[in-house]
Every structure is written in structure tokens, then in C-alpha cells.
Amino acid sequence: MLIVGRMLLGFGIGCANQSVPIYVSEVAPYKYRGALNMMFQLAITIGIFVANVLNYFFAKMENGEGWRYSLGFAAVPAVMIIIGAIFLPDSPSSLIERGKDEKAKQELIKIRGTSDVDEEFKDLVEASESSMAVKHPWATLLKRHYRPQLVMAIAIPFFQQLTGMNVITFYAPVLFRTIGFGSNASLMSSMITGGFNALATFVSIFTVDKVGRRKLFLEGGAQMFICQIVITAAIASKFGVDGNPGILPKWYAFLVVGFICIYVMGFAWSWGPLGWLVPSEIFPLEVRSAAQSINVSVNMIFTFAIAQVFTSMLCHMKFGLFIFFAFFVLVMSGFIHKFLPETKGVPIEEMSVVWQNHSFWKKFVKSASEEANAKVDNSC
Numbered sequence: 597m598l599i600v601g602r603m604l605l606g607f608g609i610g611c612a613n614q615s616v617p618i619y620v621s622e623v624a625p626y627k628y629r630g631a632l633n634m635m636f637q638l639a640i641t642i643g644i645f646v647a648n649v650l651n652y653f654f655a656k657m658e659n660g661e662g663w664r665y666s667l668g669f670a671a672v673p674a675v676m677i678i679i680g681a682i683f684l685p686d687s688p689s690s691l692i693e694r695g696k697d698e699k700a701k702q703e704l705i706k707i708r709g710t711s712d713v714d715e716e717f718k719d720l721v722e723a724s725e726s727s728m729a730v731k732h733p734w735a736t737l738l739k740r741h742y743r744p745q746l747v748m749a750i751a752i753p754f755f756q757q758l759t760g761m762n763v764i765t766f767y768a769p770v771l772f773r774t775i776g777f778g779s780n781a782s783l784m785s786s787m788i789t790g791g792f793n794a795l796a797t798f799v800s801i802f803t804v805d806k807v808g809r810r811k812l813f814l815e816g817g818a819q820m821f822i823c824q825i826v827i828t829a830a831i832a833s834k835f836g837v838d839g840n841p842g843i844l845p846k847w848y849a850f851l852v853v854g855f856i857c858i859y860v861m862g863f864a865w866s867w868g869p870l871g872w873l874v875p876s877e878i879f880p881l882e883v884r885s886a887a888q889s890i891n892v893s894v895n896m897i898f899t900f901a902i903a904q905v906f907t908s909m910l911c912h913m914k915f916g917l918f919i920f921f922a923f924f925v926l927v928m929s930g931f932i933h934k935f936l937p938e939t940k941g942v943p944i945e946e947m948s949v950v951w952q953n954h955s956f957w958k959k960f961v962k963s964a965s966e967e968a969n970a971k972v973d974n975s976c
């Protein structure tokens with residue numbers, strides 16, 4: 597029953613991860629798209645924090661029934677999503693795609709709070725027309741022209757999970773116990789890291805539309821890297837490879853938890869929310885759904901893989917585990933630096949321009965005039 601329950605949960609989470617970031621990016625005004633989209637990750641982190649707090653109290657239940665409540669409370673956010681979804685309007689893009697242009701325009705006027713929406717409405721209709729011309733989004737996504745989107749749909753979720761964040765999210769109590777904390781202190785420490793995770797997500801909400809995506813990615817990467825090196829050194833110095841630390845001083849516990857919190861904050865204002873935001877804003881309408889499916893699948897597959905192999909990795913690699921994730925943080929920061937153009941303040945329907953102007957991706961992406969010329973050449 598537990599396995600069936602987990603499968604149903606996974607199904608629901610998959611549907612939400614597919615639709616929420618895309619929906620928010622479609623309806624948000626482009627100037628606040630970053631901040632609004634990041635509310636999704638904020639909701640995730642608040643959910644994780646609340647679960648940490650509840651687990652802390654449920655674990656103390658003397659009749660041993662606490663675990664039932666831990667599992668059962670998953671129904672609360674599910675009910676909230678179901679009720680919320682009943683009242684949400686369709687996005688203008690989706691209405692246009694289904695031929696309801698007039699309704700789409702009214703909706704756009706309503707969500708923008710102004711009747712001056714002609715320009716945006718025109719862009720949406722054009723995006724929808726090119727989307728309608730595409731009969732096979734999956735095959736289209738494989739075309740050279742969409743290489744930047746395909747690469748980002750795979751690389752961003754892959755790297756997000758290779759930061760090692762879910763090792764902290766899923767296993768903080770185990771991790772803290774392994775490095776010498778009592779079981780209550782372990783649950784308490786995971787509550788603290790959960791709190792920092794949620795709080796630091798606010799930082800990204802307030803900054804992403806001002807400083808942009810790239811700076812947050814790179815700053816967060818540097819912060820996580822430094823913390824991983826310090827944590828490695830701290831664990832290596834006390835535990836070595838035989839895993840026998842003797843009596844651990846108090847300052848040591850503070851140092852480890854402190855750097856884990858700084859690491860968590862680095863993730864929370866960079867790869868955490870940006871891992872959902874950036875893919876949701878770079879996929880053009882004609883491949884949006886297919887590309888987002890890849891994004892969500894890669895994310896979930898690597899979440900699963902890391903959760904599965906973490907304990908045996910910890911046994912074999914000891915403190916080297918953190919070096920393993922630090923190495924990937926270095927690689928992903930290099931990747932962002934070289935390959936991700938800034939998307940701050942660019943309307944979704946005009947996103948193709950950022951690839952056309954990018955030193956690497958411009959080879960793959962034709963500009964509108966080149967495309968028109970190519971069509972003329974082909975017809976001659």
C-alpha cells in the first residue's frame with residue numbers, strides 16, 4: 597500500500613512540476629516573471645520545512661503512531677492544489693491555441709490590469725500560429741534549431757540534482773547522526789536547514805528580476821562550492837576514513853551545521869528556483885510542453901538516483917562524497933558561464949533573440965530574416 601501511495605504521490609508531483617512553472621511563466625508579466633515563477637520553489641521549500649517540523653513532533657509521539665501522521669499529512673497540500681486549480685483561469689496562450697481568441701484577450705486584459713495589451717496579444721497569436729504549424733513537437737525538439745532548448749532541458753535539471761541538495765533534504769537527520777549528533781538534535785538540525793532553505797528562497801524572489809539569472813546561478817555555485825570544501829575538510833579532519841571521531845567538541849557541531857546552512861542558502865537562491873524558472877521561460881510554445889516533460893523527467897530521475905545511491909556512496913566515499921558534488925558544482929557553474937544567456941526582462945515570445953545573439957548558440961539558431969530567406973531558397 598505504501599508503494600502504491602508513493603506512486604500516486606509521484607504521479608501528482610510530476611503533473612504539478614510539468615504545469616505550474618509553465619503556467620506561471622505564461623501568465624506573469626515579463627518584468628516580474630522571475631519573482632512570480634520562483635514562488636513555486638518557495639512553496640516547495642515551505643512544504644519541506646513544514647514537513648520537517650511535523651516530523652520532529654510526530655517522532656515524539658509515545659504510541660509510535662507518528663509515522664502514520666507524517667505520511668497522511670501529504671494529503672493537505674494535495675487538497676489545496678485541487679481546490680486552487682478549480683479557480684484558476686486558463687492562460688491566454690492556452691485559450692488562443694484552442695481558438696478562443698476573444699476570451700484570451702479578455703483574460704489578458706484582466707491579468708494585466710490594463711486594456712493596453714494589443715502588442716502582447718499579437719505576439720501570443722503569432723507564437724500560437726507557429727506552434728500550430730508544428731505537428732510533431734517531440735521530433736521538432738530534436739531539430740538543430742532547438743538545440744539550445746534541448747540541451748538546457750536536460751542539463752539544468754541534471755545539474756540541479758548534482759548539487760547534492762537532496763542529500764541534505766532527504767537525509768539531513770541521517771547525515772547529522774552519522775557525524776555524531778543525537779537523534780533529537782539531528783531532527784532539530786534538519787529543521788534548521790529546512791528553515792534556511794525557505795527563507796533564502798525569498799532572496800532570489802526579490803533579486804532575480806533585478807540582478808538576473810546568471811549572476812544568481814554563479815554566486816550560488818561559488819557559495820556551494822566553498823561550503824562543500826569546508827565541510828569535506830571538517831569531516832575529513834575528525835572522521836578520517838575509519839569513521840571514528842572520538843568525542844566531538846561543540847564548536848565542531850556548530851561549524852558543520854553552520855556551513856551546511858550557508859550551502860543550503862546558496863542553493864536556495866540559485867539552482868533551486870532557477871532550475872524551474874529558466875526552463876519554463878526559454879521553451880517556445882511549439883515545443884514547450886515536450887521540452888518541459890524532458891525537464892521534469894530528468895529532474896525526477898536524478899532525484900531518484902541520488903536518493904537511491906546516497907547511503908552506499910557515503911559508506912564508500914566517506915567525506916569524498918562532498919568533493920564529488922563540489923566537482924559537479926564547478927562544472928555546472930562553468931556551463932552556465934559559457935552557455936546560458938541572460939533571460940531577465942525578455943518577453944517569452946521574443947526569447948529566440950537571446951539565442952541568436954549568443955556567441956555559441958547563434959550557429960544553431962537562425963534569425964527570422966535568415967529563416968525567411970531559407971524558405972525562399974527552398975521554394976526556388
Ligand SMILES: OC[C@H]1O[C@](O)(CO)[C@@H](O)[C@@H]1O
Binds near residue numbers: 637644
Ligand atoms: O529545496 C530542495 C528541493 O528543491 C529541488 O531541488 C527542486 O525543487 C527538489 O528536488 C528539492 O527537494
